[in-house]
Amino acid sequence: MQKTIRIGDILRRQPVGETIEISGWVRTRRDSGGLSFLEINDGSCLANLQVIADDRLANYESEVKRLTTGCSLRVRGQLVASPAKGQAVEVQLEALTVIGWADPETYPLQKKRHSFEYLRSLAHLRSRTNALGAVARVRSALSFAVHRFFHEQGFLQVHTPVITTSDCEGAGEMFTVTALEPGQLQGTEPFAADFFGRRAGLTVSGQLQAEIFALSHGRVYTFGPTFRAEHSNTSRHLAEFWMVEPEMAFCDLAGNMEVAEAMIKSLMATALSDCAEDLELFEQFIAKGLLEKLAQVRDRPFVHLTYTEAIAVLEQSAREFAFPVQWGIDLQAEHERYLCEEVAKAPVIVTNYPKQIKPFYMRLDDDGRTVAAMDILVPGIGELVGGSQREERHELLAARMAAAGLDLAQYGWYLDLRRYGSVPHAGFGLGFERLVQFVTGMQNIRDVIGFPRTPGSAPC
Ligand code: 4AD
Ligand code: MG
Numbered sequence: 001m002q003k004t005i006r007i008g009d010i011l012r013r014q015p016v017g018e019t020i021e022i023s024g025w026v027r028t029r030r031d032s033g034g035l036s037f038l039e040i041n042d043g044s045c046l047a048n049l050q051v052i053a054d055d056r057l058a059n060y061e062s063e064v065k066r067l068t069t070g071c072s073l074r075v076r077g078q079l080v081a082s083p084a085k086g087q088a089v090e091v092q093l094e095a096l097t098v099i100g101w102a103d104p105e106t107y108p109l110q111k112k113r114h115s116f117e118y119l120r121s122l123a124h125l126r127s128r129t130n131a132l133g134a135v136a137r138v139r140s141a142l143s144f145a146v147h148r149f150f151h152e153q154g155f156l157q158v159h160t161p162v163i164t165t166s167d168c169e170g171a172g173e174m175f176t177v178t179a180l181e182p183g184q185l186q187g188t189e190p191f192a193a194d195f196f197g198r199r200a201g202l203t204v205s206g207q208l209q210a211e212i213f214a215l216s217h218g219r220v221y222t223f224g225p226t227f228r229a230e231h232s233n234t235s236r237h238l239a240e241f242w243m244v245e246p247e248m249a250f251c252d253l254a255g256n257m258e259v260a261e262a263m264i265k266s267l268m269a270t271a272l273s274d275c276a277e278d279l280e281l282f283e284q285f286i287a288k289g290l291l292e293k294l295a296q297v298r299d300r301p302f303v304h305l306t307y308t309e310a311i312a313v314l315e316q317s318a319r320e321f322a323f324p325v326q327w328g329i330d331l332q333a334e335h336e337r338y339l340c341e342e343v344a345k346a347p348v349i350v351t352n353y354p355k356q357i358k359p360f361y362m363r364l365d366d367d368g369r370t371v372a373a374m375d376i377l378v379p380g381i382g383e384l385v386g387g388s389q390r391e392e393r394h395e396l397l398a399a400r401m402a403a404a405g406l407d408l409a410q411y412g413w414y415l416d417l418r419r420y421g422s423v424p425h426a427g428f429g430l431g432f433e434r435l436v437q438f439v440t441g442m443q444n445i446r447d448v449i450g451f452p453r454t455p456g457s458a459p460c
Contacts, residue, residue: 008045010079014089021076022049022091023099025128028111029067036064040075043127046134046277050082051075051091063098070102070109070128116447123451123460131286134278135448138271139436143223145270146244146432149263150221155246158213160206160222165198166411168208170359170404173228174201175239202227205429206245208361208414211390214247214425215417221246223432231455235444236333236381238433240453247427253363253372253389256426257349260376260385261302263430264347268298271439279439287441293379294439296346303344307353307370310335313343330357331375336382347384348377360404362388363424364396374428381438387428394418 005020024042031037034055039048053064067073077093084090108122109129119126126132150157167174178185179195191199206222213220226243246259271279272294283290305313314325314335319342323332331339331350340348352370355362362371376385391397397418401408408415436448446452451460 006044007040007042007047007049010049011045011047011089014079016079016081016089018079019076019094020079020091021074023074024049024072026067026069026071026073026102028069031065036060036067038064038067038075040073041128041133043133043136045137046130046281047087049089049091050087051077051093051096053093053096057093057096059096059098064096066101067098068102068104068107069111070104070107071098072100072102073098116442116444120446120452121459127450130281131442132447134281135436135440135442136450138275138278138440139448141270141274142267142436142439143432145267145274146223146263148270149266150246153219153259153262155219155221156213156217158210158217158220158222160203160209160224160245162203162225163196163200164203164209165196165200166208166414167201168203168205168359168361170406171204171228173230174204175227175229176201204228205243207247207427207429210245210247210427211414211417211425214249214427215421215423218249219246220248233455234333235446236434236437238445238449238452238454241445241449242432244430244432244435245427247425249423249425251389251426252424253351253374253426256387256389256428257304257351257374260374260387260428260430261347261349264376264384265298267435268294268439272298275439282440282442286443287380290441297378300346302347302349302376303340304349304351305339305344306351307331307373310339310348310350313339317342328354328356331383333382336375336377337379340377341379345379347379350375350377355400358388360400360406361390361397363391364400372426376428378438380441381434383431384434384438385428385430387426389424389426392418392422392424394422 005022007022024040027039027041027048029036029038036053038051040051041048074097075093076095077091079089079091082088082090109125127136163177177200203226205226206224210220210222223244225240227240230237279291311327319338321334351374352365353373355371358371358373362373364371372389374387375383378384398415433445433448437445442448
């Protein structure tokens with residue numbers, strides 16, 4: 001494989017005097033007195049590398065002077081200390097090869113700043129902009145940090161299925177997967193003749209399958225795409241999103257919260273240390289105070305409240321909520337954000353929600369009214385994590401599944417885990433896009449995933 005030198009690497013090492021070769025895309029060209037100053041970006045870092053072509057290059061008039069934003073090229077030259085302000089080093093070109101032209105009449109990305117809304121209509125080009133390019137790098141760094149965290153903590157990664165026949169959250173938000181034509185879906189059992197012989201769908205969570213491996217391997221996690229046919233057109237909901245889901249045997253709610261808090265703190269530390277240049281961009285142009293917020297989450301303990309305490313705090317607040325507060329309601333984003341932004345000024349872990357508003361698998365508390373649930377709420381976002389200790393007692397679980405209207409015959413395998421060597425176990429799901437939103441300060445979840453899927457929209 002040919003060794004490619006990346007601009008990020010050059011700017012870090014600054015090997016002045018060396019001849020280097022890089023490939024990338026033109027951001028800008030400026031001409032002055034027989035010289036062309038080109039800003040080149042190759043996606044490896046936010047900064048561009050300035051390269052200088054002079055009229056002694058054979059293709060100076062024929063090609064260099066026709067270069068515009070978006071053209072791709074390969075250049076070779078000597079790295080020198082830059083006499084001008086704005087960059088420490090620059091390249092004096094010895095050769096420049098144009099690889100692909102970009103017609104300036106039609107190329108939609110110009111030097112000026114474009115709105116994120118406009119860029120959403122350019123899913124195939126927007127990753128070449130500063131902000132969306134930075135989001136992609138932060139996203140990749142966080143993804144790697146998730147795997148590293150679990151690896152270091154002795155978790156096994158398991159791959160859970162994308163196509164499944166069990167609706168983990170029981171919320172009826174599963175997309176159906178079928179090989180039948182629309183006209184063939186008829187009768188009382190329309191899926192009996194379908195590919196899997198029963199109704200299958202895209203997973204809403206890998207939890208139930210992760211539980212299987214937790215009960216053989218102890219500490220596991222899955223990190224994959226999940227899908228919800230949820231008609232929530234908000235800045236925090238996607239129909240396809242990625243979820244980080246650890247599952248731990250011999251673990252209770254307290255242990256679960258400990259792992260979640262440690263993971264989030266570790267991810268903040270990685271972002272601050274490995275993505276400093278990109279975070280500086282977000283701090284400056286997207287979310288003032290971002291770096292301090294991330295450092296606080298890294299350094300300060302999270303605040304713990306039971307659901308009942310949280311309701312009391314909300315009831316006593318002077319704030320008028322659009323959605324009225326009373327014991328038994330599901331917390332809305334406005335409540336979640338109030339708790340962490342106004343009350344705690346830190347991430348809040350809310351525990352022990354009423355059993356009516358949580359899924360069947362959560363462990364019933366001794367009071368019979370609440371379950372061993374925990375949601376982690378963060379400023380600016382609301383719910384980042386949802387998790388629980390799981391119901392490990394066979395009788396109680398079967399009763400809750402029946403009450404939730406599940407067909408017990410189809411979930412025999414899930415109940416078996418409670419019949420054979422059942423143990424207390426717990427886990428959680430962290431919405432990866434919400435994490436990237438939190439770390440970058442990006443307002444809309446559609447801008448932290450390359451190809452957002454939302455109601456009415458899946459362009460490429
Ligand atoms: O709270 P949720 O629904 O929990 C579960 O699915 C559990 N089975 C997870 C587990 O215990 N293994 O989802 C977990 C997280 C939420 O806290 C939120 O961050 C994110 O997933 N999430 C979404 N993110 C983007 N778009 C959506 N439509 C989301 N729905 C949930
Ligand atoms: Mg939830």
